[in-house]
Amino acid sequence: MLQIKAQLIQRKTYGVSQELRLFAPKLAQRLTAGQPVLVRTGWGLDSYLRRSFHPVTIDAESWTLRLPPSGDRGHAWLRMVPEGSELDCLGPIGVGYTLTDGARHVLCLGEGEMAWALLPAVTQAAERRLSVTLAVGAASARYTIPANRLPLAVEYRVVTTDGSRGRKGHLAALLPELLPWADAILAAGSIDFYHQLAESVQTQRGMLVQGFVQALYQTSFLCGTGACLSCVADIAGGRRRVCLRGPVFDLVDLLH
Numbered sequence: 001m002l003q004i005k006a007q008l009i010q011r012k013t014y015g016v017s018q019e020l021r022l023f024a025p026k027l028a029q030r031l032t033a034g035q036p037v038l039v040r041t042g043w044g045l046d047s048y049l050r051r052s053f054h055p056v057t058i059d060a061e062s063w064t065l066r067l068p069p070s071g072d073r074g075h076a077w078l079r080m081v082p083e084g085s086e087l088d089c090l091g092p093i094g095v096g097y098t099l100t101d102g103a104r105h106v107l108c109l110g111e112g113e114m115a116w117a118l119l120p121a122v123t124q125a126a127e128r129r130l131s132v133t134l135a136v137g138a139a140s141a142r143y144t145i146p147a148n149r150l151p152l153a154v155e156y157r158v159v160t161t162d163g164s165r166g167r168k169g170h171l172a173a174l175l176p177e178l179l180p181w182a183d184a185i186l187a188a189g190s191i192d193f194y195h196q197l198a199e200s201v202q203t204q205r206g207m208l209v210q211g212f213v214q215a216l217y218q219t220s221f222l223c224g225t226g227a228c229l230s231c232v233a234d235i236a237g238g239r240r241r242v243c244l245r246g247p248v249f250d251l252v253d254l255l256h
């Protein structure tokens, strides 16, 4: 894990959201999709000013964090910080997604805002010329990922609760048609959704085996080193520090 200064080199506004691109080659080269970075959100020394971000893009020299609509004061500070500023970053934290050898058909499943954490993995899988489907469930069209943010080769499926885009309903409704095709699944959603996913896998494929589904457990991190216990959760058979064991877990471990 590195603690480094990353320069804010670009700010883009998408409606009520912002994306900040941070130049930090050493960090970017170590980051994998799903691994959070803790960013200090103030000029002071208070370590509790850090906020956790899962990158939405990663390249050789930079990574991008996304600021969704929020009343959080740390996010508000980041919305105002001038371009060219150097931000204190700590990361990468824990374990991210891995594209397993032999997987040709990669199914990415994301719920709401968490779906954005899948984008670097989607891009990486498409660059490796794997067949990729991204399926996203959200409350309405406004909360889905625009199709133009995805590589052209990616098949994109959308479900919205209000029916304003794609199929009306919930993400789990797509599972029966998508699961038989997949060799590997990368998921980012709620624990409820993960239970539905596990049940569907068992129904469609007979059993849920280790290595088939990787799932991101969403929580906030303060230290990222296992010291503060702020990220402890009842998962994987006991009280676990998510920053050390996750935040990406095998679904078998996450639910048992």
Ligand code: FES
Residues within 6 Å of the ligand: 220, 221, 222, 223, 224, 225, 226, 227, 228, 229, 230, 231, 232, 241, 242, 243, 244
């Ligand atoms: S973030 Fe401090 S123990 Fe995990």
